[in-house]
Each structure stands twice: as structure tokens, then as C-alpha cells.
Amino acid sequence: MHRQRFIAVLWLALAGLPAFANDALEPEVAAIERLGISANWRETTARIKALSPQRDSLSREQRQRLDFVRLRALALSGDETGAIAGFAVLLQEPLPAALRVRTYSTAINVAANVEQWVRAFTWLDEALSYLDEAPEESARLLGVASYLHTLVGEPGKARELALRELDLVDKSGDEHARCVALSDIAMAEDYSHQYREGERWHRRQIDACMRAGNTIFTANGKYGVGKALAAQGRHAEALEWASQAMAEFGKAGYAAGEWSTRLMLAGSLIESGGDLERADRLLADTLRYYRGQKADTAIADTENLLARLAEKRGDLAEALAHYKRATEATASAETDARERRLAYLQVQFDTAGSGCCGAASAGCCWPPSC
Numbered sequence: 526m527h528r529q530r531f532i533a534v535l536w537l538a539l540a541g542l543p544a545f546a547n548d549a550l551e552p553e554v555a556a557i558e559r560l561g562i563s564a565n566w567r568e569t570t571a572r573i574k575a576l577s578p579q580r581d582s583l584s585r586e587q588r589q590r591l592d593f594v595r596l597r598a599l600a601l602s603g604d605e606t607g608a609i610a611g612f613a614v615l616l617q618e619p620l621p622a623a624l625r626v627r628t629y630s631t632a633i634n635v636a637a638n639v640e641q642w643v644r645a646f647t648w649l650d651e652a653l654s655y656l657d658e659a660p661e662e663s664a665r666l667l668g669v670a671s672y673l674h675t676l677v678g679e680p681g682k683a684r685e686l687a688l689r690e691l692d693l694v695d696k697s698g699d700e701h702a703r704c705v706a707l708s709d710i711a712m713a714e715d716y717s718h719q720y721r722e723g724e725r726w727h728r729r730q731i732d733a734c735m736r737a738g739n740t741i742f743t744a745n746g747k748y749g750v751g752k753a754l755a756a757q758g759r760h761a762e763a764l765e766w767a768s769q770a771m772a773e774f775g776k777a778g779y780a781a782g783e784w785s786t787r788l789m790l791a792g793s794l795i796e797s798g799g800d801l802e803r804a805d806r807l808l809a810d811t812l813r814y815y816r817g818q819k820a821d822t823a824i825a826d827t828e829n830l831l832a833r834l835a836e837k838r839g840d841l842a843e844a845l846a847h848y849k850r851a852t853e854a855t856a857s858a859e860t861d862a863r864e865r866r867l868a869y870l871q872v873q874f875d876t877a878g879s880g881c882c883g884a885a886s887a888g889c890c891w892p893p894s895c
Contacts, residue, residue: 550579554587557594562701563738565778566598573598589620593628600631601741603780605639608632616648622658629655630662630669637676638781642865645673664693664702671709675716677866684713704734704742711749724753741782744773748786755789760797767793787811788826795834804834821861825854 553576561569573595580588592615600608612632620628629652636645649669656663667690674683687709694702711726727749734743751766767790774782787807794804808831815823828851835844 550576550583550587554583554590558590561594561597563740565776566601567778569594569598570602585618586621586624589615589618589624593624593631597631600635600638601777601779605635608635609639609641609644622655623662626652626655626659626662626666630665633669634672637673640861640865649673661697664690664697664699664706667693668705668709671713675713678862680713680717684710684717687713700733700737701739704730704737704739707733708742708745708749711746715749715753718756720753720756724750724757727753740773740777741779744770744777744779744782747773748782748789751786751793752789755793755796758796760793760799763793764790764797764799784811784814785823788823788830792830792833795830795837798837801834801837804830808834821854821858825851825858828854 553572557569557572557576560572573591576591580591583591592611596608596611596615599611609632612628612635615628616625616632629648633645633648633652636642636648649666652666652669656666667686671683671686671690674680674686687706690709691703691706694706707726707730711723711730714720714723714726727746730749731743731746734746747766748770751763751770754760754766755763767786771783771786771790774780774786788811791804791807791811794800794807808827812824812827812831815827828847832844832847832851835841835847
């Protein structure tokens, strides 16, 4: 897909804005960027708001860097739709190549999380055309491609891309990038049902993310270890990891992570014969949340666990009712999966003859230099 060309009028409109970085405010801008990775999104948003009276004194690039952090925080707060709209606006601006690819990478993840598949794959294809201008972002984009391939049911390709991502970041020495790369490999193993391998990669993820100071990805690693242990029937260990992950997601203000962990925690409580009343409360809250999100796969998972809970209590009629609702949600989820696959194939078809050789769509001809 060809890069969008910015019209001369836009440049004229920007002519009166500061062209160079405000050296006096640069330390605060850089501090906010670091905070966006290590702190709760509320703290990051508050710091951006505190700087807003001086926004006109910032250069265009400084403002764009803050906008990127603000939109990422908005997504973490649960307003993915607002974040996607903001990213779409930001990507219309004349961004530095590295910031553009970074923005694409984050925007693609957010779009995929709310199942805007055509937008996600289209943005990935657009981002590829900037790699020659921002080779330092190659690893980040490989990670995004790995994530999307996992979600469209191509875990083998996802793992291959994530391993290439890890190879690049190992050479760069960037601990934050290494943290993310390890999480991509672990997720590909999870989706392949290679739970022991997934556990091993998640443990490496935790170590790297702790060194990088990335609280959300550290919590994600602990969630991943817990889920892998639960899949192996080691529920007592899984409960400990789930408790740690839920506390850390809560501290970081990442609601989506908390809800996923509640579901995993409830499952291990049921299968280990633990506190069934607590499991019931967790599942009731989780079901309300996922129905509000219209997240069919998560609804199906929750209904299946409610059915298992009813079986544990000897209430077969209640179990049957939950299994029926789980089947209905699964059917809707399978429709979503087909739509996801069609969006993937549509972008593959549309870009097959493009200058970037359709790498976004299939990953099959990703430039070797990436």
C-alpha cells in the first residue's frame, strides 16, 4: 500500500508552530514517555494534563510524542474505541518515521483487541512501507505481525516471526523490546497448546520485563505462567501466580488484564476444589463484564466454567443451562473468527502486488533485513 502524501496546505497550517524541540521541557516530555511504560495510566495522564498549559511551547514532534503516550493510556483505561479514533488522526500528521511505526504498532494491537480486523491488517500493511526509514522499529513490527498471525490461527508463523523479533532485539540490547518479544513467543506457544514451552517463555518474559520496568508485561507474564500451569493440571501453583498477576494488573490500572485473570483464577479454584463461593462471585462479575463488552469467546469460557461449577455442586440442570449458553456464545465467536480470517485474506489479496510484496498480509515475504 502506498504511503499517504500530505498536502501543502497541511504544511502551511503547521508553519507557525515551533519547529525545534523545547530544550527546557524536553526532560518532562521524556519522563512522561518513560512513565507511560512503568506507571499506572492515571499517573501518566495526570502528568500530561499538568503539562498542557505549556503545550503551545512544545515543538510539533514533542506534542506528537505526548499524544502517542496519551492515546496508549486511553487504550489501557478501557476506551479502545476512543484510542483508535485518536491514533487514526495522529497517523494523518507528518510524523517522524520511527514514531510513525511505533504509533502504527500500538494502534494495530488496540484495533485487534476490539476485533477491528480490517483496520488492523490495513494499518500493518501501511506500516511496512516505512521500515526502510525506521529500521530500528523492525523488531516492533515483527512483533505486531506475530500477534496478528496468532489471532488468525497461524501460531506456527507467529512463532517464527516472534523468534526473528527476538533475534533482532537480542542484538540491540534493548531490554524493553526483549520483554515484548518474549511475550510474543510465549503467546504463540500458548495458542499452539504447547503449555510447557509457553510456561518456559513466560518465565523468561517475567525476568526481562522486570528488568525493563514494564509493569503490565510483567503481570502478563505471571498470568501466562498461571494459565500454562492450570492447563497442565497444576492448579495450586496456578492460583498463586494468578493472585500475583491480578494484583499487579490492578496496580497498573489495566482492567482487561484483571478480568482475564479473574477468569483463570476462578477456573483453578473450581478444578482444585477450592473456595467455590469465591469462584461463583468471580464468574458472576466476569460474565457481566464480558457481556457488556460483547466478547463472545470470553463469554463462552465463562459459561463453561459456570457449568463446571454447577457440576461440582451436583446441579446438573444448572450445568446444562450454562453449557447451552456456552454453545451459543461459541457459535458467535466462530463467526467472529471467520470474519477475522476473511479480513486477513482480504488484505493479503489487496496487497499481493504492492511494492512491499504483501508482507503484512501473509508474513511470507517479509524482507530478510527485518
